[in-house]
Amino acid sequence: xxxxAQSPRYKIIEKRQSVAFWCNPISxxxxxxxxxxxxxxxxxxxxxxxxxxVVDDSQLPKDRFSAERLKGVDSTLKIQPAKLEDSxxxxxxxxxxxxxxxxxxxxxxxxxx
Amino acid sequence: AQSVTQLGSHVSVSEGALVLLRCNYxxxxxxYLFWYVQYPNQGLQLLLKYTSAATLVKGINGxxxxxxxxxxxxxxxxxxxxxxxxxxxxxxxxxGTALIFGKGTTLSVSS
Numbered sequence: 375x376x377x378x379a380q381s382p383r384y385k386i387i388e389k390r391q392s393v394a395f396w397c398n399p400i401s402x403x404x405x406x407x408x409x410x411x412x413x414x415x416x417x418x419x420x421x422x423x424x425x426x427x428v429v430d431d432s433q434l435p436k437d438r439f440s441a442e443r444l445k446g447v448d449s450t451l452k453i454q455p456a457k458l459e460d461s462x463x464x465x466x467x468x469x470x471x472x473x474x475x476x477x478x479x480x481x482x483x484x485x486x487x
Numbered sequence: 488a489q490s491v492t493q494l495g496s497h498v499s500v501s502e503g504a505l506v507l508l509r510c511n512y513x514x515x516x517x518x519y520l521f522w523y524v525q526y527p528n529q530g531l532q533l534l535l536k537y538t539s540a541a542t543l544v545k546g547i548n549g550x551x552x553x554x555x556x557x558x559x560x561x562x563x564x565x566x567x568x569x570x571x572x573x574x575x576x577x578x579x580x581x582x583g584t585a586l587i588f589g590k591g592t593t594l595s596v597s598s
Contacts, residue, residue: 378530407585414496416577416588417531430585465530469584476586478523478530 378479380466386485392454395482399468408451409465456486489514491578493589501597506565508592510578519581520561526574568596
């Protein structure tokens with residue numbers, strides 16, 4: 375069974391530039407999550423989708439972050455414009471939506487300079 | 488609001504020694520609790536989870552954790568550390584259908 379795929383693995387951008395991350399969840403998983411993991415901290419939920427609808431985006435900085443999940447499958451997370459404090463690993467995870475385990479991708483490490 | 492606190496950001500043990508990683512939770516309802524492991528440049532992998540079926544939970548790689556309601560704890564243990572156990576470990580509590588993570592504990596294993 376293929377796992378959660380994320381790309382790119384690494385990205386370096388200058389502040390005020392824009393960036394986008396892509397996630398392909400495990401086939402059939404209805405629930406998709408984006409987490410932000412700042413160095414030295416645990417992952418923090420940014421947004422949760424159930425199929426293509428948003429369940430929770432209360433911690434998403436909506437003035438600069440946006441996310442979408444088209445057709446309830448792949449998802450993209452965008453930052454525009456980026457700030458230095460956005461430097462982090464962005465983790466995508468998926469689950470079957472019935473209380474089962476959340477499976478994580480390898481993450482995208484973003485460095486904003 | 489639910490939360491978890493991991494005591495000790497860094498734990499060092501010798502190979503073959505007992506591993507003990509501490510986690511305390513705060514929850515107004517019976518919690519679902521998890522331990523995840525993260526190897527360098529990798530995503531998180533589930534070690535074990537507590538869903539109220541049994542207070543002692545056995546996970547992968549020889550790890551286990553005991554849910555103690557009286558102490559609001561869910562500490563992770565392994566009787567004998569191996570070099571391959573060196574990693575970052577996260578305790579998490581389920582909030583809705585998402586997870587709230589602790590800050591993590593780095594486990595170092597020396598030979």
